[in-house]
Amino acid sequence: VILEHVVLDVFPGTQDEYEAAFDEARRIVAGMPGFRSLRLERCLEVPTRYLLLIEWDTLEDHTVGFRGSEEYQRWRELTHRFYDPFPTVEHYRTVLTAGS
Amino acid sequence: VILEHVVLDVFPGTQDEYEAAFDEARRIVAGMPGFRSLRLERCLEVPTRYLLLIEWDTLEDHTVGFRGSEEYQRWRELTHRFYDPFPTVEHYRTVLTAGS
Numbered sequence: 322v323i324l325e326h327v328v329l330d331v332f333p334g335t336q337d338e339y340e341a342a343f344d345e346a347r348r349i350v351a352g353m354p355g356f357r358s359l360r361l362e363r364c365l366e367v368p369t370r371y372l373l374l375i376e377w378d379t380l381e382d383h384t385v386g387f388r389g390s391e392e393y394q395r396w397r398e399l400t401h402r403f404y405d406p407f408p409t410v411e412h413y414r415t416v417l418t419a420g421s
Numbered sequence: 422v423i424l425e426h427v428v429l430d431v432f433p434g435t436q437d438e439y440e441a442a443f444d445e446a447r448r449i450v451a452g453m454p455g456f457r458s459l460r461l462e463r464c465l466e467v468p469t470r471y472l473l474l475i476e477w478d479t480l481e482d483h484t485v486g487f488r489g490s491e492e493y494q495r496w497r498e499l500t501h502r503f504y505d506p507f508p509t510v511e512h513y514r515t516v517l518t519a520g521s
Contacts, residue, residue: 324462326472340516351519358520362424362513365480372426372513374474376520380465413462413472416440419451420458420476 322357324413325375325383331403333369339403346399349392350375355382380412422457424513425475425483431503433469439503446499449492450475455482480512 331339340361347359357376364370377383387393401407431439440461447459457476464470477483487493501507 323465324472326462344517347517347519356520359518360515361517362426363516365423365512365514367511370511371516372424372511411467411470412465414465415460416463416471417444417447417461418459419447420456 322415323377323380323383324415325373325377326411326413327373327408329371329373329403329408330367330405331369331371332405335403336363336369339371339400342399342403346396349396349399350387353382353387353390353392355379355386383412422515423477423480423483424515425473425477426511426513427473427508429471429473429504429508430467430506431469431471432505435503436463436469439471439500442499442503446496449496449499450487453482453487453490453492455479455486483512 343361347361350356350359355378357378359376360372360374362372362374364372375383377387387396443461447461450456450459455478457478459476460472460474462472462474464472475483487496
């Protein structure tokens with residue numbers, strides 16, 4: 322399992338609109354091959370900041386499958402105009418866990 | 422539930438030692454009041470980078486309970502010497518989810 326990790330800063334005042342757009346966008350990614358789970362989180366300290374965590378079966382399910390898909394174009398249309406600056410995507414693999 | 426989020430950059434070449442220290446450190450935090458779960462993840466793109474995600478019942482379980490505890494001193498001794506630069510901790514609350 323690969324964890325896609327993105328810290329997202331949106332333009333001030335667009336949070337409600339962004340969350341509504343993301344509510345639609347999550348349905349797109351949730352139907353893609355290799356998709357496992359998604360969490361969009363909002364920062365307590367920085368009110369324009371979000372954290373997106375998506376679990377994929379493999380790295381390529383995200384970087385090749387999703388990014389190369391027609392569905393990705395719709396994802397971009399829905400979400401990318403909110404970001405300032407444009408975010409950096411990284412991928413992680415679990416080393417250690419504890420608890421549930 | 423509150424998600425503690427920290428991106429951790431360690432000194433190059435110390436990854437194995439850091440992961441061994443963290444294996445001990447996770448037992449400390451896992452016993453604290455309000456602790457729910459922990460994940461330490463390693464970045465695929467940046468080999469000195471880790472992501473720490475800890476779920477707490479409340480913000481204060483982390484910021485007051487854990488940071489004010491004797492256990493936190495031991496946590497610091499085990500982990501803080503690896504970080505370059507010293508990391509920024511943020512807290513998040515879930516907005517949307519999809520999948521498992």
